[in-house]
Amino acid sequence: MILLFALTIAVLFGCGAYLMLTRDFYRIAAGAVLLSNGANLYLMAAALSNGRAPIHPLPEGATVSDPLVQALTLTAIVITFAVCALLLSLVVRIQTSHDTLNIEDVAEAEVAEEQQRAEAEDT
Amino acid sequence: MTLLVLPLVVSWFAALLCALLDGRRRTVGWLAVALAALLTASLFALLIQVLEQGAQSLIIGGWPEGIGIRLRADALGTLYAAVSLVVLTLALAFEVMSGVVSRTFPALALFLGVGLTGLFLTGDVFNFYVFFEIAMMAAFALASYGEQRAEIRAAAIFTIVNLLGSAFLLIAVAALYRITGTLDMVGIGLVELESRPSLLIATLIFIAFGLKLGLYPFHYWVPAVYQDTRPAVTAILAGALANIGSYGLLRFGGELLPGALAAAQIPLLLLGSLSILYGSLLAVSRRLPREVLAYSSIGQVGYILLALAVGGPVGYAAAVLYALLNALNKALLFLAAELRGPLVAAAFFVGALSTAGVPPAAGFFGKIELFRVGLDAGSAGLLLVVFAGSALSFVYMFQVYQYIFWQPKAPRPTSAGSLRWLALGLAGLVLLLGLVPEPLLEASRAAGKILENAPP
Numbered sequence: 072m073i074l075l076f077a078l079t080i081a082v083l084f085g086c087g088a089y090l091m092l093t094r095d096f097y098r099i100a101a102g103a104v105l106l107s108n109g110a111n112l113y114l115m116a117a118a119l120s121n122g123r124a125p126i127h128p129l130p131e132g133a134t135v136s137d138p139l140v141q142a143l144t145l146t147a148i149v150i151t152f153a154v155c156a157l158l159l160s161l162v163v164r165i166q167t168s169h170d171t172l173n174i175e176d177v178a179e180a181e182v183a184e185e186q187q188r189a190e191a192e193d194t
Numbered sequence: 195m196t197l198l199v200l201p202l203v204v205s206w207f208a209a210l211l212c213a214l215l216d217g218r219r220r221t222v223g224w225l226a227v228a229l230a231a232l233l234t235a236s237l238f239a240l241l242i243q244v245l246e247q248g249a250q251s252l253i254i255g256g257w258p259e260g261i262g263i264r265l266r267a268d269a270l271g272t273l274y275a276a277v278s279l280v281v282l283t284l285a286l287a288f289e290v291m292s293g294v295v296s297r298t299f300p301a302l303a304l305f306l307g308v309g310l311t312g313l314f315l316t317g318d319v320f321n322f323y324v325f326f327e328i329a330m331m332a333a334f335a336l337a338s339y340g341e342q343r344a345e346i347r348a349a350a351i352f353t354i355v356n357l358l359g360s361a362f363l364l365i366a367v368a369a370l371y372r373i374t375g376t377l378d379m380v381g382i383g384l385v386e387l388e389s390r391p392s393l394l395i396a397t398l399i400f401i402a403f404g405l406k407l408g409l410y411p412f413h414y415w416v417p418a419v420y421q422d423t424r425p426a427v428t429a430i431l432a433g434a435l436a437n438i439g440s441y442g443l444l445r446f447g448g449e450l451l452p453g454a455l456a457a458a459q460i461p462l463l464l465l466g467s468l469s470i471l472y473g474s475l476l477a478v479s480r481r482l483p484r485e486v487l488a489y490s491s492i493g494q495v496g497y498i499l500l501a502l503a504v505g506g507p508v509g510y511a512a513a514v515l516y517a518l519l520n521a522l523n524k525a526l527l528f529l530a531a532e533l534r535g536p537l538v539a540a541a542f543f544v545g546a547l548s549t550a551g552v553p554p555a556a557g558f559f560g561k562i563e564l565f566r567v568g569l570d571a572g573s574a575g576l577l578l579v580v581f582a583g584s585a586l587s588f589v590y591m592f593q594v595y596q597y598i599f600w601q602p603k604a605p606r607p608t609s610a611g612s613l614r615w616l617a618l619g620l621a622g623l624v625l626l627l628g629l630v631p632e633p634l635l636e637a638s639r640a641a642g643k644i645l646e647n648a649p650p
Contacts (some may be wrong), residue, residue, distance in 0.1 A: 090359075096350065103357050110368075111359040133498035140371070144319050147364055150327045154357055157334055161350045168343045181347060181418070189482060 076116040083109035086115060096162045096172040107151040115144050196212050196363055196612045197243055198250045198267050201236045201275070203313045208233065209304035217300040222578040226300030230283040233307055237276040244272045245640055251317065261602055264378055266317030270514065270641035276312035276517045280432035281525040283306055284620055288529055289426035291612045299339055303430065310434060314441060317379045319367050319450075327361065330356055340424045348422035355415040359405035366398040370450070382450050389453060391594060394579035396454035398403065399446045400462075407439025409499060410469035413492045420488035425532040428484070432491050433525030440498050441515040447502065448510055449647035455505065455626035462503035467579045469496030474586035478593065483531045486594045487524070490549060492582060494520045500580070504571045510640030512563035515634065519560040522624055523548045530617045535608035541621035546591035551584050556627035559635065 072174065083105050092101025094122065118140035125138040169177050208229035215222040220429025244250060249268035253259060286303045295299065316322050334356070338349035371377055373387040373395075401412065408416040420428050446454040455462075473493025480486045498520070501513035526545040530538055544555055551561030561584060568576040627634055 076204075092352070099354060103354060106361050107357065110364045113365050114368040117372040139377075143368075144232075145224075146320075146324060146333050150324070150360075154327070154334070154353070154360070157331065158350075158357065161338065161346065161353055164338070164341070164346045165350055168346055177347060181422075182342065184344060185421075185482075192482065194598060 073116065073119055076112065076119065080109050080116070081111050083112065095172050096165055096174065096177075099174075100155070100158050100162050104151075104155045109145045111151060112145055114147055115140060149165065197236070197240045197316070198252050198265055201233055201240060202265075202308075202315065204229070204233050204236055205304065205308040205311050209301055210307050212304050213298070213301035215301075217297050218294050220290070223294050223300055226304060227283065227287045228289055228590075230279070230304060230307060234276065234279040234283050235309070237279055237610050239271065240267055241269075241272040241276045241531065244269055245637060249644070260376065260381065262497070263321050264317035264380070265315055266379070268641075268644050269637060270444065270644050271314040271316075271441070273514065273518065273641050274437055275311055277521055278310050278314070278434040278437045279307060281521055281538060282310070282430055284616065285426045285429040285433070285525060285529065288429070288613060288616055289424070291610065291616065292426070296339055299336070302332045302336045303340070304335065306430065306434070307580075308332075313438065314334070314534075318377050318642070319370060319379060320377050321362075321604065322379075323363060323367050326374050329435070329438065330360065333431065334428050334531055336430065337419065337423050339427050344422040345424065346502050348419045352419045355405060359402040362398045363402035366395050366402065366446075369395045369398070379445070379450060380596065382445045387451065387453060389457065392451050392454045393457060393466050394497075396447065396451045396458065396538055399442065399451070400458075403439045403442035403446070403524070405439075406442065407436050407498070408492050408493045409490065409495055410465060410472050413469070413473070416492055417485055417488040420491065420528075421482070421484045425484075425528055429528040430640050431469070431527040432487075432528055433521040436491070436495065436524075437521050438519060440495070440502075440513065443499070443502055444510065444513060444645060455502075462499055463576070466496045466499035466503060467575075469493065469499065470579055470583040471496075471586075473591065474583050477590040478592075480588055481597060483594050483598050484528070487527050487531065487592055490527075490590065491520075491524055493587065494524070494549065497580065497583065500576065501564060501567050504567050504576070506570065506644050507639070508525065508563070508570045509567050509642075510645045511639045512560075512567045514641045515638035516560040516590070518634070518638070519548065519556050519627070521558060522627075524622070526617065526620045526624060529620065531594075533609040533617055534606045535614055537615050537618055538609065541614075541617040542595060542599065544621040544624050546595055548628070550588040550591050552588070554625060554628045556624050556631065556634070558628055559631045 087102045087105030087109060090098045118137035120136055122134040122136040126137045166172055167182055212226045217223060229365035244267050249266060251264060252264045253264050255262055282303060296618050304524060306329055312325030313322050316325060334353045336350060337352045338345050370382060372393050374382045376382060439509040470493050473489050477486045477489035477493060480489060498513050498517045501509050501516060523545050530542040530545060548555035548557030553555045564580050568580055
């Protein structure tokens with residue numbers, strides 16, 4: 072089971088990392104989502120243990136799976152969802168303000184603005 | 195007990211209240227500043243109580259120990275919280291005096307205050323992560339304040355890079371829970387950790403907090419973000435948010451994973467020195483003021499890492515002192531660099547002296563403590579790096595001062611009087627701390643002692 076979790080997290084992380092290194096802001100956002108969800112899956116894997124489900128009523132002396140991490144993962148999923156929503160709204164704003172989602176074009180716009188600023192300071 | 199809970203309660207209600215109101219109106223802006231000042235005052239009251247009576251601790255909801263979430267105010271966390279909130283309040287006041295352009299700015303600044311207060315006062319690692327994310331979400335939205343093209347780019351870069359850092363922190367927290375079985379910071383500190391897992395966790399934590407701090411080699415987002423955001427937001431990012439990075443390294447490295455910190459001493463010293471030299475050399479070569487200050491930030495945080503890597507009572511105290519003085523300096527410099535008019539040059543000059551470590555500004559004592567750390571470690575290389583960094587910082591600070599304030603051409607119009615008074619007030623605070631450094635020195639030594647006394 073741990074091997075399965077580890078392989079899945081590795082695939083998620085690998086795909087997320089690959090997407091974050093591409094040129095399109097939208098793909099970078101998608102890679103960020105995959106990466107964060109890989110981290111959430113890791114959090115769930117932190118409490119893999121054999122045992123009964125932790126639901127009342129429990130027989131005396133039964134070993135119980137750890138429910139704490141499930142609660143932590145709920146919180147982490149909500150946080151990830153909120154941050155990714157914010158990131159996607161920023162991607163939309165980049166599209167509307169720069170008319171492109173290509174990193175190189177946005178970088179050129181940044182360099183052009185910096186040159187304008189330097190010239191404005193010089194005059 | 196009430197004093198421990200009071201800052202959190204005040205900050206939550208303040209943020210929620212301002213979120214319901216229109217932040218562009220002057221009354222709402224000043225209400226937000228007043229509430230932030232109240233929050234800062236309550237944190238200072240808590241700091242005084244903690245310094246006199248020792249650490250205060252409380253388990254929320256009355257749950258038994260080991261089950262409930264612990265709130266813990268000790269000298270380290272409370273000192274960081276007080277100084278960070280001072281910077282936040284002053285930057286918020288600066289922006290309110292300049293005129294807020296967005297409905298949500300005061301509320302976002304107060305939510306950042308909630309996140310900062312929570313994460314500095316918590317004693318539970320997952321609760322730390324939750325408050326960390328609250329602070330970061332407010333910071334992501336704040337970075338786009340102004341909503342011009344430059345601010346949107348800065349916010350996108352900031353969000354993407356810090357999302358990566360958050361994912362690493364979450365993995366580190368999960369791994370810590372897996373091998374220690376508890377989320378309580380005190381409980382984790384008591385567990386004997388094997389070296390390999392703790393080194394892996396420490397690497398992830400170093401990456402996460404190094405990204406936050408802007409250390410080399412995680413510095414690449416700093417020039418872009420510090421240049422393109424609005425000046426009040428840059429002051430908040432450099433003066434309040436970067437403190438999360440140094441606090442995290444101190445708390446997680448010094449208290450929770452001391453074995454890994456000791457084992458990684460040489461690489462950390464190397465990275466700190468690289469950060470100092472890289473930041474300072476690039477700052478000397480740049481011209482635009484905000485860019486120079488951004489590279490200066492990269493250089494200054496290298497000193498914190500040097501002091502942390504050396505460790506011991508002197509090292510930890512020096513790291514805390516330097517981090518807090520750097521926060522105040524950067525807030526002063528980023529705010530004063532935007533203003534023009536009589537006496538603003540004096541305010542900027544005080545910040546420049548403090549960064550370079552020249553008396554009577556407070557940064558002098560930061561540098562003295564760093565030299566003491568180098569002497570304590572008996573390392574000539576360390577002293578040489580600190581000295582070289584100080585000399586370079588003197589050069590670039592003078593260059594930037596000359597660039598902004600000694601222009602023979604037509605200067606920009608004089609800024610509003612209230613803004614100039616704010617910058618002068620912050621400069622006066624830095625000067626005061628330089629003339630009467632004992633309170634801050636005592637507090638930073640108390641904070642360092644906590645890390646030194648943490649159970650091995």
